[in-house]
Amino acid sequence: MKVITQEEISSLVARLCIQANTSLPADIREALDKAREEEPWPLARATLGLLQDNLTLAGEKCLPICQDTGMACVFVELGQQVALEGDLEEAIHEGVRRGYDQGYLRKSVVGDPLNRVNTGDNTPAFITTHLVPGDTLTITVAPKGAGSENMSRLAMLKPADGVEGVKAFILDTVLKAGSNPCPPIVLGIGIGGSFDKVAYLAKKALLRPIDQPNPDPYYADLEQELLEKINATGIGPQGFGGRTTCLGLAIEQMPTHVACLPVAVNMSCHVTRRATGSL
Amino acid sequence: MEYRLTTPLTKEALAPLRAGDTVLLSGIVYTARDAAHKRMTEQLDRGEELPFPIQGAAVYYVGPTPERPGCCIGAAGPTTAGRMDSYTPRLLDLGLAAMIGKGARSQAVKDSVVKNGAVYLGALGGAGALMAASVEELEIIAWPDLGCEAVRKLRVKDMPLTVLLDPAGGDLYQSGPAAYLESLEKK
Numbered sequence A: 001m002k003v004i005t006q007e008e009i010s011s012l013v014a015r016l017c018i019q020a021n022t023s024l025p026a027d028i029r030e031a032l033d034k035a036r037e038e039e040p041w042p043l044a045r046a047t048l049g050l051l052q053d054n055l056t057l058a059g060e061k062c063l064p065i066c067q068d069t070g071m072a073c074v075f076v077e078l079g080q081q082v083a084l085e086g087d088l089e090e091a092i093h094e095g096v097r098r099g100y101d102q103g104y105l106r107k108s109v110v111g112d113p114l115n116r117v118n119t120g121d122n123t124p125a126f127i128t129t130h131l132v133p134g135d136t137l138t139i140t141v142a143p144k145g146a147g148s149e150n151m152s153r154l155a156m157l158k159p160a161d162g163v164e165g166v167k168a169f170i171l172d173t174v175l176k177a178g179s180n181p182c183p184p185i186v187l188g189i190g191i192g193g194s195f196d197k198v199a200y201l202a203k204k205a206l207l208r209p210i211d212q213p214n215p216d217p218y219y220a221d222l223e224q225e226l227l228e229k230i231n232a233t234g235i236g237p238q239g240f241g242g243r244t245t246c247l248g249l250a251i252e253q254m255p256t257h258v259a260c261l262p263v264a265v266n267m268s269c270h271v272t273r274r275a276t277g278s279l
Numbered sequence B: 001m002e003y004r005l006t007t008p009l010t011k012e013a014l015a016p017l018r019a020g021d022t023v024l025l026s027g028i029v030y031t032a033r034d035a036a037h038k039r040m041t042e043q044l045d046r047g048e049e050l051p052f053p054i055q056g057a058a059v060y061y062v063g064p065t066p067e068r069p070g071c072c073i074g075a076a077g078p079t080t081a082g083r084m085d086s087y088t089p090r091l092l093d094l095g096l097a098a099m100i101g102k103g104a105r106s107q108a109v110k111d112s113v114v115k116n117g118a119v120y121l122g123a124l125g126g127a128g129a130l131m132a133a134s135v136e137e138l139e140i141i142a143w144p145d146l147g148c149e150a151v152r153k154l155r156v157k158d159m160p161l162t163v164l165l166d167p168a169g170g171d172l173y174q175s176g177p178a179a180y181l182e183s184l185e186k187k
């Protein structure tokens, strides 16, 4: 049995909060570089260039890439042979508290959805835990901003709507969102499961690097087709017009009921952040 | 076209601006977002003064990250402006000249922009470090209890902005994508 302490977890989470908010994952950076090279519309090309400049500036000045440093969404893969000393969730909340304080990150969480008083330290973290084989604890911090989160949608389609219905819903979601989620966007898409599982699938899809296609060729083709369709809408970077509306998207699917076809779109932006570490 | 403007802004200075133009804005910009707009509206209902002179003012919808020691501001990109739509026409009628944010506005806001000869300017969404670079001074002038949503007075120099809604009714979110799509058809 490997013993992992509450303190080790808190310091890892604190470090990941700061890392995620100040430097983008390689797949998102590369997608942005490639999009700029391939963008035919001058204003869009210039706008993508400014987004690249922003990344450089954030690195140089140790500033967050975006001021909405988000809700701290934390994904935990807990090896079944790990013995935890202390409380896992409390350790994560403490890590978020420290990371958002030490990293000068914005505290964007209210303690109650209707009475809306800021908790002052960006806690609670939004934690999803899975048990996995082995003796490793892997933690991913994926801060999520509201501008794009608010444009996310879920629908319980009819099986008869089929793949065409799913495509239409996703495209409609992108068109309705327009310029709000700071395009170029990144999409996490869930198909199947139940009302709650499909939302989780969409969120999980955002954790997959966008240069990694779905392992099932049917869904990989669907990802490609949707990406092309979204990049033909003309919305463009920031909604000012152009080709680059979407940097990439990932679909996660799972079994569902004979009478169900749930679909969920978790909208994300060019500041799609995630940082992973293990103990 | 590129324009250099300094606050306070007059209708005459804003009149020639068209959707898609670039503005380099200098002078004073006040920050306000959801909670501050709610409180300003409550002040107006009670017949009280707003925290800053609204005539000719520029308001930036932003909640910056905390500043590091030695820096005057943290990351400071725009928030989604549509959430302020229900409060906006009243402020425009009182003389608010420019709003800075990102994302589409309601028809009521568009109409009010035209009626009042105002503008809605776009800051780069998600470019928090870049937008912060044009801020020279920051002072919290109202409601520090709101944290990142408190009203701040910013002194800015050449803040790079794009005209989204202009006094003639232009809307870059319509005309920009349309122009791009049209260019494809011509090919």
Ligand code: SF4
Binding pocket: A066, A067, A068, A144, A145, A146, A147, A148, A149, A180, A181, A182, A268, A269, A270, A271, B077, B078, B079, B125, B126, B127
């Ligand atoms: S949508 Fe993304 S890039 Fe835009 S403000 Fe929110 S977190 Fe930042």
